Amino acid sequence: MANDMQVGISTSADIVTARQRGRELASELGFSGSDLTVLATAISEVARNIIEHAKEGEVILEPTHNGSKQGILIIASDRGPGIPDVDRALQDGYSSGKGLGLGLPGAKRLMDEFKVVSEVGKGTTVTMKKWVR
Amino acid sequence: MAKQEEATFIQSAAESPTALLRELVAHLRQNRTQLREEWARRITEAGLLTAMSREEVFAEATTVYDNYVAVLETGSVEALEAYARDLSERIIPRGVETHEVLGIVLLLRDVLARSLFKKYQSDIALLNRVLDAYEPAANRIANTVGVSFVQERERVIRQQQEAIRELSTPVLQVRARLLILPIIGVIDPQRARQLTEQLLRGIRSNRAKVVVIDITGVPAVDATIANHLVQAVDASRLMGATVIVTGLSSSIAQTLVTIGVDLAKMKTVGDLQGGIEEAERLLGYKVSRVGEAPAQEETG
Amino acid sequence: MRVPILKQHSYLIASIQSALTDDDLLQLRDDLVAQIGRFRSRGAIVDVTALDVMDSFAVRTLRGVAHMIRLRGAQTVIVGIQPEVAFSMVQLGLTLEEVATALDLEEGLAYLDDQPKSNGRHGE
Ligand SMILES: Nc1ncnc2c1ncn2[C@@H]1O[C@H](COP(=O)(O)OP(=O)(O)O)[C@@H](O)[C@H]1O
Ligand SMILES: [Mg+2]
Numbered sequence: 001m002a003n004d005m006q007v008g009i010s011t012s013a014d015i016v017t018a019r020q021r022g023r024e025l026a027s028e029l030g031f032s033g034s035d036l037t038v039l040a041t042a043i044s045e046v047a048r049n050i051i052e053h054a055k056e057g058e059v060i061l062e063p064t065h066n067g068s069k070q071g072i073l074i075i076a077s078d079r080g081p082g083i084p085d086v087d088r089a090l091q092d093g094y095s096s097g098k099g100l101g102l103g104l105p106g107a108k109r110l111m112d113e114f115k116v117v118s119e120v121g122k123g124t125t126v127t128m129k130k131w132v133r
Numbered sequence: 134m135a136k137q138e139e140a141t142f143i144q145s146a147a148e149s150p151t152a153l154l155r156e157l158v159a160h161l162r163q164n165r166t167q168l169r170e171e172w173a174r175r176i177t178e179a180g181l182l183t184a185m186s187r188e189e190v191f192a193e194a195t196t197v198y199d200n201y202v203a204v205l206e207t208g209s210v211e212a213l214e215a216y217a218r219d220l221s222e223r224i225i226p227r228g229v230e231t232h233e234v235l236g237i238v239l240l241l242r243d244v245l246a247r248s249l250f251k252k253y254q255s256d257i258a259l260l261n262r263v264l265d266a267y268e269p270a271a272n273r274i275a276n277t278v279g280v281s282f283v284q285e286r287e288r289v290i291r292q293q294q295e296a297i298r299e300l301s302t303p304v305l306q307v308r309a310r311l312l313i314l315p316i317i318g319v320i321d322p323q324r325a326r327q328l329t330e331q332l333l334r335g336i337r338s339n340r341a342k343v344v345v346i347d348i349t350g351v352p353a354v355d356a357t358i359a360n361h362l363v364q365a366v367d368a369s370r371l372m373g374a375t376v377i378v379t380g381l382s383s384s385i386a387q388t389l390v391t392i393g394v395d396l397a398k399m400k401t402v403g404d405l406q407g408g409i410e411e412a413e414r415l416l417g418y419k420v421s422r423v424g425e426a427p428a429q430e431e432t433g
Numbered sequence: 434m435r436v437p438i439l440k441q442h443s444y445l446i447a448s449i450q451s452a453l454t455d456d457d458l459l460q461l462r463d464d465l466v467a468q469i470g471r472f473r474s475r476g477a478i479v480d481v482t483a484l485d486v487m488d489s490f491a492v493r494t495l496r497g498v499a500h501m502i503r504l505r506g507a508q509t510v511i512v513g514i515q516p517e518v519a520f521s522m523v524q525l526g527l528t529l530e531e532v533a534t535a536l537d538l539e540e541g542l543a544y545l546d547d548q549p550k551s552n553g554r555h556g557e
Pocket of ligand 2: 045048049099101102103104
């Protein structure tokens with residue numbers, strides 16, 4: 001589909017690009033108002049995690065469907081160090097660095113579907129979806 | 134000689150559906166006036182689009198007709214799609230139903246097919262080829278118009294539902310910079326989210342400094358809804374507004390404590406009247422009670 | 434993009450004009466803290482009306498700004514958080530509890546004017 005987008009993430013400017021692209025695509029897909037900001041915020045968090053915890057990676061943005069429901073699929077992936085304890089990383093306030101530890105659990109709250117797959121030494125993939133209301 | 138030429142033309146045209154369609158388009162353009170009128174007449178006869186005047190039906194019929202021919206010519210339904218959505222947007226509020234829209238498109242298909250039949254009836258083989266080229270395009274058009282209409286209708290219905298929900302909890306401005314949000318009835322997560330968005334927009338547009346959320350009329354609050362309430366309070370503060378919650382029953386207060394809300398941090402006042410007075414104090418108004426006020430407090 | 438900082442009487446006003454990268458935000462923090470010291474300002478207003486998103490990094494940085502400015506005896510007010518942004522922030526879990534917030538620049542100035550003058554070393 002022509003709507004697919006891939007944004008390489010290696011500098012803090014890429015975070016801004018990723019969330020702006022996400023907002024544009026979401027708006028084309030029929031998202032509106034606060035949902036656009038909600039999506040941009042979630043993208044910002046997972047893209048920042050790539051830079052902060054894995055140095056580089058990418059964010060893929062694409063339309064998705066479920067029956068007649070239209071939605072957006074966001075995949076943030078990297079080949080960084082991976083997360084040893086995903087459940088713990090998903091807890092409010094847990095950070096292995098000096099972050100607020102709200103990125104992963106917060107993004108999960110912002111989205112309708114959220115999944116983290118991570119393997120130590122191999123990398124991390126966060127897959128998340130939101131449906132148009 | 135002329136006869137000979139026509140025969141050659143038909144022969145070559147028969148070789149590709151594109152050429153057939155081109156010939157079809159020319160035919161529809163040539164007979165535009167007559168076919169369009171025929172169609173409008175059939176629409177009226179069938180009792181379709183009764184919500185619209187004759188002139189309106191004729192005007193829309195003309196545009197649909199031209200779009201129809203354009204689709205046959207270009208093979209692209211985009212312009213038709215846009216027009217169909219626009220048309221739907223105009224006629225849905227007037228009560229036009231899905232079956233009417235499908236009805237008129239099918240009628241046009243029929244009017245045009247009959248005209249093709251008349252034109253080519255002397256050569257059944259050619260007629261068949263023409264119809265073979267025409268049918269899929271005509272079906273695609275009917276489909277496009279139908280789908281556009283249904284989608285638009287769904288969108289309108291969703292919007293109306295939102296509007297009704299918003300109406301059921303008005304954000305009231307009682308005086309400059311003071312908003313009241315009296316919530317009545319059951320709150321589910323969707324309504325809670327909508328209430329919060331509505332409240333935040335209200336703060337912005339009314340430049341509110343204090344908000345009183347009255348939940349006297351809310352029968353039950355579970356942990357999820359309590360969380361939404363806390364979010365509404367926090368988000369309001371981010372916009373510079375103070376929230377006072379009134380009508381908090383002791384069981385709701387208990388729920389809030391259970392989910393870890395520090396009630397000391399949340400401004401709560403027993404009843405709406407008291408909440409408004411507190412709000413006015415915060416806004417720097419002098420609150421003076423006259424005559425009947427103390428009695429009111431006793432009953433509150 | 435560098436955020437312009439305006440000096441108005443005893444206040445500094447930083448008005449963010451567009452989406453900011455993390456580096457822009459850190460630059461803003463350093464600029465603000467340096468200028469608060471240089472001009473002995475009583476307060477700083479950060480106008481975030483134009484920010485598309487306030488994520489955990491932005492909040493952490495703004496908290497840091499407020500903290501450093503407080504150490505220098507001045508006050509910080511964040512103004513202009515938009516309804517959708519506020520909505521997303523609380524869902525993310527961000528509340529900016531220890532920082533003052535106001536609806537817009539005008540309200541932010543009014544807030545600072547209301548503060549007692551004798552806060553910290555630079556009070557008159
Ligand atoms: N892409 C990633 N690669 C490796 N570790 C990660 C990644 N994303 C998150 N983490 C780990 O999960 C923890 C929690 O993430 P998050 O909730 O975003 O908090 P923060 O980024 O503020 O530390 C991080 O501290 C880090 O240890
Ligand atoms: Mg993070």
